Amino acid sequence: MCVYKRDKAPCHRGLKDTPSPDQCVPACANIARTDQHAARLRLRAASLDQQAGHVPGPLGERLRDNAARLRDLADAHHRSRISAQDGTA
Known part of the structure; x- marks a missing residue:
């Protein structure tokens, strides 16, 4: 699950203010398991x-x-x- 926080999101590329599941990084701080x-x-x-x-x-x-x-x-x-x-x- 993604608990999206833009400032911690390695998937965020500055193009939009939502998570990009196709760019998900397994060690991301936004992941909640x-x-x-x-x-x-x-x-x-x-x-x-x-x-x-x-x-x-x-x-x-x-x-x-x-x-x-x-x-x-x-x-x-x-x-x-x-x-x-x-x-x-």
Whole structure:
């Protein structure tokens, strides 16, 4: 999800005052992920790892790298998330 704030938006190119989803940057400060988003990132990573097992050489390595990147994003979400149980939501 994008919680668009123009001053933090790497997708903003000065042409308009709205987010550009086609220019989205995964590490953008405007991204807000839910636990469900993080779970989907992990599912996608598992799928990429499975595909990588059937693909030779550099393509398989690229799939594994993308899977690791998705897991890193999910891990970052879980480290920095705010929940009602934390008493901060």
